[in-house]
Amino acid sequence: MVLADRLVILEGGRAVQEGPPAEVARRPRTGYVANLVGLNLYRGTxxxxxxxLAEGGTITTATPATGPVHVAFPPTAVSLHADRPTGSPRNTWPVTVAAIEQHAHTTRVRLEGRPPVLADIxxxxxxxxxLRPGEELWAAVKATETHTYPV
Known part of the structure; x- marks a missing residue:
C-alpha cells in the first residue's frame, strides 16, 4: 500500500474495491477491506x-447523514471499562471478550456485542x-472518532 498509486482489492475472486490507497484505507467498502486496513466497519441507516446498524445496535456519529451509510473507526478509538462509563463518549454498549491477541506493542481484543468490535489496548x-475470554465489559467510542460515508 505504501508504494502503490492504485489498489484493486480482490475478495472471493472478484474486485470489491479499487482506488488510491488513501481512499481505500479511509473508506473501505467491505468487512474484508476494513480488516485489511485495520478498521471496524458497520453498515446502517x-x-x-x-x-x-444492520447487525444490531446504534452508533452516534459527529457528522449528520441520511440513508444507507458505512460507519468506520479504528480499534484504537475503542476504550474498555469494567463498569458502564459515564462522560463524553456517546457510544457505550455491553460486550463480551471473545479473543485476545498480542500485536507488537498493543493487544487486540475481539469483542462480541451489538455491535461486535475490535479494540486495541x-x-x-x-x-x-x-481480561480473559468470556469477561463481560463495556465498550466506548466517542462520536468524534467515527467516520461516516455513503454506502
Whole structure:
C-alpha cells in the first residue's frame, strides 16, 4: 500500500474495491477491506447523527447523514471499562471478550456485542482489567472518532 498509486482489492475472486490507497484505507467498502486496513466497519441507516446498524445496535456519529451509510473507526478509538462509563463518549454498549491477541506493542481484543468490535489496548490495560475470554465489559467510542460515508 505504501508504494502503490492504485489498489484493486480482490475478495472471493472478484474486485470489491479499487482506488488510491488513501481512499481505500479511509473508506473501505467491505468487512474484508476494513480488516485489511485495520478498521471496524458497520453498515446502517443514518437519521441525523444516529445510525441504526444492520447487525444490531446504534452508533452516534459527529457528522449528520441520511440513508444507507458505512460507519468506520479504528480499534484504537475503542476504550474498555469494567463498569458502564459515564462522560463524553456517546457510544457505550455491553460486550463480551471473545479473543485476545498480542500485536507488537498493543493487544487486540475481539469483542462480541451489538455491535461486535475490535479494540486495541495496552498490555497494562489487559492486566488492570484482568481480561480473559468470556469477561463481560463495556465498550466506548466517542462520536468524534467515527467516520461516516455513503454506502
Amino acid at each position: 443514518a437519521d441525523g447523527t444516529a445510525v441504526t 495496552t498490555t497494562a490495560t489487559v492486566a488492570d482489567l484482568r
